[in-house]
Amino acid sequence: MKAGTIIKVSGPLVMAKGMEEAKIQDVCLVGENQLIGELIEMRGDIASVQVYEETSGIGPGEPVVSLGEGLSIELAPGILTQMFDGIQRPLDKFMEVTNSDYMVRGTQVKSLDHDKKWAFEAKAQVGDKVATGDILGTVQETPVIEHRVMVPHGIEGEIVSISSGEFTIVEPVCVIKTANGEKEVPMLQKWEVRRGRPVAEKKVPKEPMITGQRVIDTLFPVLKGGVAAVPGPFGAGKTVVQHQIAKWSDVDIVVYVGCGERGNEMTDVINEFPELIDPNTGGSIMERTVLIANTSNMPVAAREASIYTGITIAEYFRDMGYDVAIMADSTSRWAEALREMSGRLEEMPGDEGYPAYLGSRIADYYERAGKATVLGSDEREGSITAIGAVSPPGGDIAEPVTQNTLRVVKVFWSLDATLARSRHFPAIDWLTSYSLYSNPGRLYIDQHVADDWSQMVQWATEVLSEENRLEEIVQLIGIDSLSGQDRLTLEYAKSLREDYLQQNAFDDTDTYTSLHKQHTMLKMIYTLAQKANETLENGFYFDEIMEQTAKVREKIARSKYLPEEDEAAYKQIFVDLEDVFEAINKKQAGDLDD
Numbered sequence: 001m002k003a004g005t006i007i008k009v010s011g012p013l014v015m016a017k018g019m020e021e022a023k024i025q026d027v028c029l030v031g032e033n034q035l036i037g038e039l040i041e042m043r044g045d046i047a048s049v050q051v052y053e054e055t056s057g058i059g060p061g062e063p064v065v066s067l068g069e070g071l072s073i074e075l076a077p078g079i080l081t082q083m084f085d086g087i088q089r090p091l092d093k094f095m096e097v098t099n100s101d102y103m104v105r106g107t108q109v110k111s112l113d114h115d116k117k118w119a120f121e122a123k124a125q126v127g128d129k130v131a132t133g134d135i136l137g138t139v140q141e142t143p144v145i146e147h148r149v150m151v152p153h154g155i156e157g158e159i160v161s162i163s164s165g166e167f168t169i170v171e172p173v174c175v176i177k178t179a180n181g182e183k184e185v186p187m188l189q190k191w192e193v194r195r196g197r198p199v200a201e202k203k204v205p206k207e208p209m210i211t212g213q214r215v216i217d218t219l220f221p222v223l224k225g226g227v228a229a230v231p232g233p234f235g236a237g238k239t240v241v242q243h244q245i246a247k248w249s250d251v252d253i254v255v256y257v258g259c260g261e262r263g264n265e266m267t268d269v270i271n272e273f274p275e276l277i278d279p280n281t282g283g284s285i286m287e288r289t290v291l292i293a294n295t296s297n298m299p300v301a302a303r304e305a306s307i308y309t310g311i312t313i314a315e316y317f318r319d320m321g322y323d324v325a326i327m328a329d330s331t332s333r334w335a336e337a338l339r340e341m342s343g344r345l346e347e348m349p350g351d352e353g354y355p356a357y358l359g360s361r362i363a364d365y366y367e368r369a370g371k372a373t374v375l376g377s378d379e380r381e382g383s384i385t386a387i388g389a390v391s392p393p394g395g396d397i398a399e400p401v402t403q404n405t406l407r408v409v410k411v412f413w414s415l416d417a418t419l420a421r422s423r424h425f426p427a428i429d430w431l432t433s434y435s436l437y438s439n440p441g442r443l444y445i446d447q448h449v450a451d452d453w454s455q456m457v458q459w460a461t462e463v464l465s466e467e468n469r470l471e472e473i474v475q476l477i478g479i480d481s482l483s484g485q486d487r488l489t490l491e492y493a494k495s496l497r498e499d500y501l502q503q504n505a506f507d508d509t510d511t512y513t514s515l516h517k518q519h520t521m522l523k524m525i526y527t528l529a530q531k532a533n534e535t536l537e538n539g540f541y542f543d544e545i546m547e548q549t550a551k552v553r554e555k556i557a558r559s560k561y562l563p564e565e566d567e568a569a570y571k572q573i574f575v576d577l578e579d580v581f582e583a584i585n586k587k588q589a590g591d592l593d594d
Contacts, residue, residue, distance in 0.1 A: 003064060009058050029064070033058075036052045037301075038052070040341070052086065079141075080288065091293065123136065133375030136159075149173065153189075172185060197316065217518060221437055227410060228410070231412075240505055249325050254290070266291070266293045311368050322382050326386050327389075332401050370383065430461075456523060467493035524573055540584060
């Protein structure tokens with residue numbers, strides 16, 4: 001294709017003339033160093049290209065060549081366990097090729113290893129009629145994930161030949177006779193990141209994604225195929241919440257996108273994930289994880305591409321029939337990249353300088369999540385759960401990125417700086433957060449874990465809400481003005497907050513809590529509350545109840561640190577609860593006899 005010529009350079013934006021043969025979203029090679037860019041605007045024969053590498057030293061007169069295709073990524077065995085940059089260049093390979101700890105511009109690196117042999121096991125047979133999405137065979141990509149090699153989009157016909165064996169991702173593993181002749185099919189597919197992969201049917205999510213974080217699973221659940229946002233000010237724990245979900249959620253695949261965040265946070269991920277044992281598989285969590293790093297010191301334009309790279313990888317594994325969770329940390333930095341490019345294009349600004357199309361871009365991204373029946377004759381179902389962190393300046397959630405996000409997500413985990421300063425983590429505010437998935441999530445747990453779950457969660461929600469009202473009264477006229485019943489309510493609420501909702505991400509036992517243990521812990525507090533209320537109504541004084549139950553309340557507080565398998569210890573706490581209140585009732589009966 002004919003090359004254009006640079007006429008202007010403005011940071012990551014390059015303008016070139018003589019580009020009349022190019023089209024929007026074409027990938028371009030910019031300058032003598034052939035930097036990777038993407039064409040984002042055309043005015044006559046003048047193209048505006050956002051460059052995904054450092055543009056210093058580039059000037060007018062240098063060539064710009066359009067490759068005639070959109071920004072695409074490679075999809076094949078070898079994706080898992082990898083760490084890519086925003087446009088799917090593997091960072092370890094990049095460092096090996098450049099022999100440098102820095103991103104050397106103009107370096108051409110293949111996204112996946114084209115030379116490595118993979119053991120392909122054919123599942124389809126010669127003579128089978130296949131269409132888009134049908135599984136041809138499998139590759140054991142990691143010890144815990146089976147990579148399902150599918151018929152690429154646009155191909156339909158009869159299998160002429162297929163065989164098991166050792167193949168690279170570019171070697172044909174199958175030949176399909178189509179209406180246009182025979183087509184060789186390798187394991188490698190390519191897909192443009194800005195175009196969602198089609199599905200047979202979108203489904204309504206019903207099953208909760210269990211995160212092991214008590215405040216989320218109990219009060220504000222997210223379903224598999226749902227969308228959630230985690231807004232919060234600096235230091236409130238957005239990244240740790242996303243790390244916890246990435247580590248412990250009961251999905252098959254995790255895609256973690258570090259978009260514009262600090263490099264030390266991605267370093268923590270790299271150091272921690274390989275050492276973590278997945279409670280679901282027994283293997284390393286990295287064996288089912290893909291990391292995409294586009295940190296704050298990397299080219300700003302590549303941030304804009306990074307979340308599309310992540311969601312496309314997620315869609316690919318969803319099409320295999322897997323449940324996938326994608327974490328974007330943070331979409332605010334992605335929106336800032338949009339704002340910078342919009343400003344350099346001299347577009348009409350919207351709220352706070354963000355482009356007028358900010359809301360539609362955010363909606364387009366989250367719309368690619370969901371539960372679906374995927375293409376293929378075996379009616380597989382897969383899901384993508386999208387969780388995006390938002391970093392509103394000063395914690396002001398009225399700013400445009402947060403507000404546009406809240407319009408499309410159904411779960412809002414509001415991180416509170418006051419809770420964070422008081423060392424309460426996760427710092428999710430139970431008064432301002434919400435989940436529109438609460439009812440189906442509770443119903444599912446009622447059916448599969450314990451039939452009294454919804455009842456206890458409803459009670460806990462009411463107690464926490466009532467505590468907020470009582471605290472206002474206490475601040476005005478003092479705690480002595482409250483009745484014994486109200487003082488008991490404050491005690492249950494304190495136990496719920498400190499013993500149940502508060503969770504230590506750095507404690508080996510408390511970092512993850514199964515649904516079974518969550519139910520047991522919540523039932524301890526609920527049982528204590530019910531028995532204490534009955535005792536109070538029977539004429540016992542508040543202070544006496546608190547004195548008599550001090551030891552068992554301490555055991556309940558420490559139950560979060562008991563190993564999940566120590567069922568005898570949990571049973572003993574319930575026995576102690578019965579014994580304490582039986583002793584209280586006997587004492588009361590004795591006092592009445594006297």
